[in-house]
Amino acid sequence: MSQQDGFTSGFLAGAVFGALVGGIVGVLVAAQKDNEDEQQEQSLLNSSLSKARAITGRRSQLNAEESIEVARRSLEDKISQLNTAIDDVRQQLGTVNGNAQEINREL
Template sequence: MSQQDNFTAGFFTGAFLGGIIGGIVGVVVAGRLQQEEAEMDDLVLSSEADQTLNSASPLTEARIEIARRGLEDKIAQLNEAIDDVRQQLGKVNGHSQPTEDASRVD
């Protein structure tokens, strides 16, 4: 029985010491990772601030104009689809509705 007692005591001692050492290593590594993450956040924030200061560049303005035109095209398509549905519903109900309406998206 003494061999079994030694094994049990050694097992629990090893688990206890391993837990302590693992905990210490985890705290040290987590602290370093947090510090590195904070430094990266600072770099990202400073980079974003630089980009907003230089946001009036011609390239950015051109992209905004392209996006605006694309949105205008989509709005026109939606208005056409709305008009088509209104005309179809008017035919189903037996009376015609005007195509111009105040609820159109402009």
């Protein structure tokens, strides 16, 4: 029986020791794999970010050009409206001045 007890205790000790060593090795391998995965994800993220920045840069350049064009058109429209208003005021003043001159001639 003593051999059987020795076998059982040795088996249990080996199982516990093997579990500890396996757990430690598993943690180390998983951590290393995690670091590799993180580096790959970071490199993919960086390349994606650089591509996105390039696209965003092109878009913002196009958006800037488009916004400049829209602003230019808006200003041209406002200048046209101002010119029309100035012409209307000139006509009204000419009519008022013309009427004033005619009234002065009658007196």
